[in-house]
Amino acid sequence: MEWVLFALIALPLGTTLVFMLIPSRYSQLVRYTALAAAAAMFLMSLLVFIRYEFEGGSGLRFDLQLDWLENIAFLGENGITLHLAVDGIAAPMVLLTGIVILAGVFISWNIDYRNKDYFILLFALVAGVFGVFVSQDLFFLFFFYEVAVLPMYLLIAVWGASSNFGTFVRTKEYGAMKLVLYLVAGSVLIFIAIFATFTEAGQGTFDLPVLGEATYGETFQKTFFPFYMIGFGILAGLWPFHTWSPDGHVAAPTAVSMLHAGVLMKLGAFGILRVGIGLFPEGAQFWSPVLMTLGVTGALYGAVSALGQKDLKYMVGYSSVSHMGFVMMGLASMNSIGVTGAVLQMFAHGVMTALMFANVGAVYDQTHTRDMTAFGGLANKMPRHTAFWTIAGLSSLGLPGLAGFIAEIHIFVGTFQAGYYWAGALGILAAAITATYILRMLASAYFGPFNERWASLKEMRFREQSASVLLIFFIVFMGMWPKPFIDRISETVNNLPGIG
Amino acid sequence: MIPIENFLVLSAILFSLGMYGVLARRSAILIIMSVELMLQAVSINFIAFAVFLYPDQFRGLIFAIFVITIAAAEVGLALAIVLRLFRNRATANVDEVDILKW
């Protein structure tokens, strides 16, 4: 079974090559190739999730190690290896990626302008994402991290949309440039921290398990944990380094927003957990109050800003900031409940925000506006679409029975258990505010008397519906039966260093 | 006998004067001349070291020979370029050639 992780990375990359061979005029062929590849990825990720065996504590599953660079310069045995494996944290993330890319391909179906190049970049991005989640080597984790960021630029700048909000304008070039530069700026910090880590560890290898064994001075940990925290945090939308995210969403094409908010932002949180906390538990302990504060601030701030938005994508973008704030709270709680909750939230938010963007895209394609006040009573024309929206919204406001609740309750409980009463309380308040803006949006855009201006509106296309249904299935599944997720995650989390 | 320092100081003076020339002069030809002065200083250095300190291997002398040779070639090439410049732009003043900047 080891091959499966390698295949997860190789398949998208290979597909990009296949795309290059297809003459660009066969756009339909391109689409079906993409669909086939995405389906394959989805199935493989599902396989990874299901076939995850439970013996062996924190042990890595599907462990595969390919030499890349070793016995050279400062690199010793296994200096840098393509070390692929999943643990209980990575497994749900892999699944998430599989889900979102499949849905994303469905949503991208109606892209006509140079769709071949579009899919090439999209799949390169996905390869990077898979790579980050399954890498057990610090070098490759970072390698794939950048791979995942870079294609964003063209994806947004070429296929995105500029929008004019009257008082201000956000061009797609701006959004794309800011997004990429901001994220790479974050990786600068990571870069530095990695150098320091390797030197301090003195193991002559970037292999994460080995680095995990190494001992790091306490001051060293305290010094360099913030590098990881902020460096990865930027990608995770950590307040106040989040502004790339809403603008990026507004500029990005639908599927890219889905991947970006659904998966890419998770890379950041994942990095903090896997690298930051995994290597520097004491540093994490030391900085957790800060992380908690930032997380709570982000959660509230994002929710309140979302409350102030008229543009659907801005609203969802800020809600992402808010929800990633919850993830940060979970991580900062530094106990198994909270951290498990954080990972759950990563999955839950990934699925539901992807669903939200899919819906925004569906209505934007037809109306070419995202101003919620311009709509009204769309439920009459698009009942299913409305239902999807409602489910996504309810999940994000933490309605029991949907994914969001499971994740958030863990986070809140964890936060309280860690003794951050104020933080927990504010977090729960933020969840209530979430309810406010979600329901306001639904009430103004989808309910109430129908706005005749949209008389020509049609229900979502079948492909879009199937994408939504796919996502909803997992929202409900996790909401109803979270055990499979919790078991996998908590098993690993409990074995993390410094998680009490 | 004359101590080595004298020669070294002399070469230092020559070199500095050459440097001044390069920095201060406008005409490319004058700059080339100044460079020649600097190279003279270098040769004096080399020879002095060779004959005073390391006469057994006298690499300095060899060095000096090559310095002179190459200096000559340098002058030739440089002048050719200056000439070309003059043909193109009717000037040999280096501060007038600044289309390339920023």
Place this chain on the structure above:
Amino acid sequence: MTYEEGIFYVVAVVTVAGALGVVLARSVVHAALFLILALLSVAAVFILLSAEFLAIVQVLIYGGAVTILVLFAMMLTRVRDLPQPSDGAQRPFAALAAGAFLGISVLAAVATDWPGETEKITVVTLNELGEALFRTWAIPFEIASLVLLVALIGGIILARSEEGE
């Protein structure tokens, strides 16, 4: 002070004077003439260092070839018509820099106690020199010839006027 020292100082003063002329003379032609002076006196310095062979080389290559070349160039570029003065705007900085460097290098020259014999000159015979030059130092010699070749090619290509010029 011995007579050798006397000679040295005379030569040195002439050399410096020539150099000063090169860098200060208002007319390029004068500068060129000063250069010749400086070069010849440097040749004299070589003799004082009992490196006669180099002195000869110096006189031949510089006193001959180079200066002639320079003068030719001046005629070709009619530098006489160049607007005066021939000094650039950054003269003070130049003086400053040169002065600073002078200080440093003189300091280095004086403050260092040079290893080995610093008072007595050992004469190197011409045959030793030739021997070394063509045996030990054959490689640089060959490369140097290539350098000259390149300079030659460059000179020809750049200097000669194409048809239609």
Place this chain on the structure above:
Amino acid sequence: MDDLNLQWSLLAPEYILVGWAGMVVLLDLFWGGLRKDQLGYVAAAGALAATLVSLIWINDDTDFANLIQINNYTTLFRVFFGLIGFFAILASARYVRDRLLHAGEYYALILLAVVGANGMAASGELLTAYVSLELLSFSLYVLVSFAKFDHRSNEGGLKYMLLGAFSSAILLYGIGLIYGVTGSTHFAEIGAQLTGDTSSFDMALFLGLALIIAGLGFKVAAVPFHMWTPDAYEGAPLPVTALVAAISKAAGFALFLKLFAEAFLPLLDEWRLFIAVLAAATMILGNLVAIQQHNIKRLLAYSSIGQVGFLLVGIAALSPEAGSALVLHLVGYVITNLAAFVCVIIFYNWTGKEEIEEYAGLAERAPFVALSLSVALFSLAGMPLFAGFATKFILFQAAAQEDLLWLAGVAVLMSFVSLYYYLTIVRQMYLGKPEEETRFPTPWLEYGVLATLVAGVFLVGLYPQPLFDVVEQGTAVIFSGSQAAGAVGKP
């Protein structure tokens, strides 16, 4: 001073190059029928031949008259320079045919430049090194001003030439002082001399060292000795720019590394900080100013200055690890840079334009070139999948190993800055609207060259192990001596 090894065959590659250069000139003179680009292919064959021949001495370790050392280091760089010449010539063929006079001399000069570069890498002694350096520089002076009637080429050549002479005078003065205090010009002997107590002649020694740093700094274009670079690059005919960017830097660093590893390593702790500061200044200035450029040649010039800063990191962190990392990055960088320049050349051959705005919509008109250029630029910015990421990562890690984490940090920050201006080019190509929709004609040869280089970029980026093995064997030898002296890196 007897029993020197005078086995001339050791110099076969250089003889081949020189001979070939002469042949090319003569062909040009006496065979009018030969098309100028075909002449180029002949010359390229020469470079290739020399490269192949130099492979004979793999794992050999001998020297010619104590001046030229033939060992893995030399072989590595002979091959490297040979290939640079090869690709440069191929890339120039069409350009020379359409835009330059004296094709024969042009190619001959490139070949001679390669000879000079080989000399710099091979020589174990200052005089030889200096003469080779001048050979390289002279060839480049001429080549830069090769477009006789182009004022910019002319001006670039003038500045390059005069400043070059000035700086080599400074370099010589430094060499003189070093010679004065150590009594030798052989790297190894100098190193041996400096291992002991140097306090008696520190003055001259450090002045000399400073001057040598300045002189070499000029050749590799380190701030503040870099100022000729943008002008020379912009002025020179495009293929020459490519050549200068590649070979003068490569050779400069070959010498820099060898000299400092074999001769000045004992003084490491004295000069490390200076080089580090130079490196920082270089990368900061290069990358920040590059943001402001609108001419692609000038932009690449500044970006190359930035790259010099990164390479200097390797010198600052001088250690066997850093040495090999430096060479690795050097190779990766040169390949990438050549790829970028080939793209620019192709575009110039089509349109005769070199402003960045004019690249608008290139992705529409020539997807392959646009893609390759993007790849090259991202590689320069140090993005993964491409050479830049792996090599930079290892180089900076090496610096971190030597307690230069701050420098590594600056370097990473600056390569992040560089991403910005590379992206602006990518934006032009992919977002700009082309003035006309028609596809450009396909120049197969250039595309072939480009494809090879891009493949190289990916190879180095995705699996550097073989290259790294070679590089490490190459650099091991230059540290062997000092390791004996027990002065490698820090305790």
Place this chain on the structure above:
Amino acid sequence: MGEVWLIPAIPAAAFVALLLFGKYLPRRGDWLAIGAIAASFVIFFPVLIDLLDNLDQPDFTGGGRAWEWVSLDAFNIQLGFHVDQLTIVMLAVVSFVALMVQVYSVAYMRGDPRYGWYFAMMSFFAAAMLTLVLADNLLLLYVAWEGVGFGSYILIGFWHERRSAAEAAKKAFITTRIGDVGLLIGIILLWREAGTFDISEIFEFAEGGGYSAEYLTLAVLLLFAGAVGKSAQFPLHVWLPDAMEGPTPVSALIHAATMVVAGIYLVARMLPLFELADPVALSVVTAIGLTTVMMSVTMGLTATDIKRVIAYSTLNSLGLMMVALGSGSVTAAMLYLFAHAFFKALLFLSAGSIIHATERQDLTELGGLSSKMPVTSVVFGIGALSMAGIFPLAGFWAKDEILNVSGDNQNWVVYVFMMLSVFITALYMTRLFVRTFTGRPRNHHAQEHAHDAEPMMTVPLLLLAALTLVGGFVAFGSVGEALGFPGGFGEFVFLEEAEAFHFPWDVAILSTLIAIGGIAAGVYFWSGEAAPARRAAQSLRPVYRTLANNYYLDDAYQWVINHVVLAGGAVIGWFDRNVVNDTAVDGSAGLGVFAGFGMKFLETGKLPNYALAISLGVIVISIVFLVVSV
């Protein structure tokens, strides 16, 4: 009988089935929903019997059973069910009223485009409410609690094309949600110390003195916040009157049986903790309850929408229950809840048939319907009298009980206010009845076709009316024993010790007199052309307007929302865009660009400058070298 879980499970299953296949079923599957809730109602009896058989066992859980849902060391959520006397009462009420309402709905909702969807949601709502009642741990209770909230959101906004409905649904959900913030925090606080969500275990822990007094007080008050939201107590009561936008049966279900009493149930359930906590906790409960009572009764005087008036009466009742709980008497509260369920459902459903018949629901357009709708008028009258607390209707006994306990356990102020509320209640219920059924029709053509509704709707009315008549007697010990209970209601449902039914005549007579007085006054004021009422309104104009505008509370909240919350959102949004992003982020980027702009002018293009740079470089390096190294 260990299958308690079936009671919520069956409606839940029905919901899923309807959701998936509803549109393919005959009659859109309404029979399925009704069948499901009926089944639950049937299963209720064995459970009841089972409980009665085992009353003596202290640790009897009524055949509850638990599945692990979420489990992670200290934190685990059980799908656990638990039955005790309290639960049983709630079960009876909920399942029965839900059944009635759904039967009623078949006719009421006939022909609605989303008929099937309606019944699906009804099943969901019932299932959620039953789970809430049966939950044996707080987190499951919270889950069901939220489920109920969601159900109400959908049902209130069922006719979402109506702006008002959409808004009302939103308002209901968000308002209750605000209370839930407190609830969840409270639950987690309780968990953090006790390490369990299981209610009984938490009780044990608390009795063991596990919580410090302040901590416990804080926790229970937070729980109470949840109850305030759900049970529409002041200041979160504003959603309830608007919730009338839903279909009338929904209003009946929400107000009579389920949603709003959830809060009461929660407090009753957790009352032991309130007792253990600082006394201030119970005082808060009383105060809130009393405030609610007084506000609602007064507002009931002026509201003109028939359903609104009933809604205010609901607030009124809920307030009373809270006061009862505040007085520490589960018995009184639950007795009232029990009775209230019937007569309130009755009132709503009959109001529903009025609306159904006249398509009007504004008092100013109704009147004189008694002739046209005799049955309705009668049952409505029964309900109204019960609400007013007239002997011997269910309402009387229940209200009496509350008056007793408040008399015993509260100071006289509370008592006085209670009596006052009794008067006003009677007053506005009379008004409602008089304006609706007596006098001359004010809007003829609205009433031309008005007539009693079809049996499908009247049967539930009659059943409820019957229960309203006799329901109160369960208070009597004898009745209870006759039914197989150990004794009267008080000996069945109690907190510490069973209290046999005692009947202080003074209170009874006093309250009855007051009520009758209220009725008389009402007749005086509003009969005929209601001239006295208008005069009163004239003379007390400011008071009148205040009441008519619900004490301006909605306006105040609206103002806060517009000028604080939304404005805050806009401000933060602006801040984020202009300060955080355009200034901080773009600014720092701009710095780099600007630095480049400055530096590029070093490249003057003049060769001498370049040479100067080189020389200066040389000089600086050498000087530093010489200074540092020599």
